[in-house]
Amino acid sequence: MTSPANTSEQILAIARRTLEIEASAVTALGARLDGAFVSAVQMILDCRGRVVVSGMGKSGHIGSKIAASLASTGTPAFFVHPAEASHGDLGMITGDDVVIALSNSGESAELVAIVPLIKRRGAKLIGMTGNPASTLGREADLHLDASVATEACPHNLAPTASTTAALALGDALVVALLSARGFTAEDFARTHPGGSLGRRLLVHVRDLMHSGEALPVVPPTASLKEALLEMTRKGLGMTAVVDADGRLAGVFTDGDLRRCLDRGLDLQGSGIAELMTRNPFTVAQDALAAEAVRLMEERKINGVLAVDGEGRLVGALNMHDLLRAGVV
Structure with missing residues (x-):
């Protein structure tokens, strides 16, 4: 034994x-x-x-x-x-x-x-x-x-x-x-739609982005107060700034507000056009959400604006949206 x-x-x-x-x-x-x-x-x-x-x-x-x-x-x-x-x-x-x-x-x-x-x-x-x-x-x-x-x-x-x-x-x-x-990995995801891999590979930006009335937008003539009210209503921590032709002029985020405060700018007398970030980073609405995550992490940003094939603003999403969808 x-x-x-x-x-x-x-x-x-x-x-x-x-x-x-x-x-x-x-x-x-x-x-x-x-x-x-x-x-x-x-x-x-x-x-x-x-x-x-x-x-x-x-x-x-x-x-x-x-x-x-x-x-x-x-x-x-x-x-x-x-x-x-x-x-x-x-x-x-x-x-x-x-x-x-x-x-x-x-x-x-x-x-x-x-x-x-x-x-x-x-x-x-x-x-x-x-x-x-x-x-x-x-x-x-x-x-x-x-x-x-x-x-x-x-x-x-x-x-x-x-x-x-x-x-x-x-x-x-x-x-x-x-x-x-x-x-391919995409083929694998199609046979595993309920798993985390399926969520990472098959979910697109357009599936998660806020659009229409849920999209925070102000014109370049808006005041800082108006921009902050729009950000508060839509709850994404940012607002897009769009001109009369529907073109994206810039973005203003919670981070921009903190930087303005640090620099001691005159927030009462400044319009959003003076405070926004021009030529903001965007992603295509048809991009995979996983790719959006990678790009956001590279740029150390928590939100991103989505555009269509002609570069027009169509949506916005932030890291919380990606977390809820299980993409992150």
């Missing part, structure tokens, strides 16, 4: 050894990659149907993750439990599909039982095993070698290094496929 690890040193030593074994297992995969991997990528690229991933036990959990990663990066995929496949779910697999079957031993009974049925349907079969000479390794159209020298488990029993290697090999497939498809 193995002595239990009771001390901090023993616990950390076991953890480090586990990580070393698993890291070595993943590193060894790279040296074994060959034409079969390239052929597997091409087979999936040529697939007219979906990629169906299957596996039992721990391999099934890894397979489920691989299917999810494929689906979110441009390769339609789903997971089918091999035991359920024998009880009706095999009907989810068509002759246009590619099946990726995971089994470290290559002899998982539930998987081996459905191999002839998969082949009969005309689907292509990629086996990912730790034993090329296994039933699954022999019967697959393509075999990907995910073997490991040893498990991290001290008894060499619990799937540890082998599942890590299979997951890493699956990730290698996913990344190779998304690169081959030219899958």
Whole structure:
């Protein structure tokens, strides 16, 4: 019976050894990659149907993750439990599909039982095993070698290094496929609209900006008092100064007011045209909100005016708007 690890040193030593074994297992995969991997990528690229991933036990959990990663990066995929496949779910697999079957031993009974049925349907079969000479390794159209020298488990029993290697090999497939498809960050965001990445990549300035009656605007003839009242009403900490032709003449912000006070300017007798910042920085209304954040941070400003394709003022937004939208 193995002595239990009771001390901090023993616990950390076991953890480090586990990580070393698993890291070595993943590193060894790279040296074994060959034409079969390239052929597997091409087979999936040529697939007219979906990629169906299957596996039992721990391999099934890894397979489920691989299917999810494929689906979110441009390769339609789903997971089918091999035991359920024998009880009706095999009907989810068509002759246009590619099946990726995971089994470290290559002899998982539930998987081996459905191999002839998969082949009969005309689907292509990629086996990912730790034993090329296994039933699954022999019967697959393509075999990907995910073997490991040893498990991290001290008894060499619990799937540890082998599942890590299979997951890493699956990730290698996913990344190779998304690169081959030219899958972009914007494409990724479209499959993750509810996540922070989707918000950062898909939200545009026009989606967040204040416009119409909510847009703070005064003419160049306005007094400082009138400008401050407009800023207070609209609550953006700034107001645009727009001429009679609708052209942007300048902007006046809370920061401008503080600088005027520091310089001891005559605020009572000055008009906004004398105090505003001329030729203010603007962003296009069609720009991504994430780009607006980057530019605002570079210039150390908290608000920005948005213009249309002809340079006319159409909106305004500040950092609070971007924070609320989850872009920052």
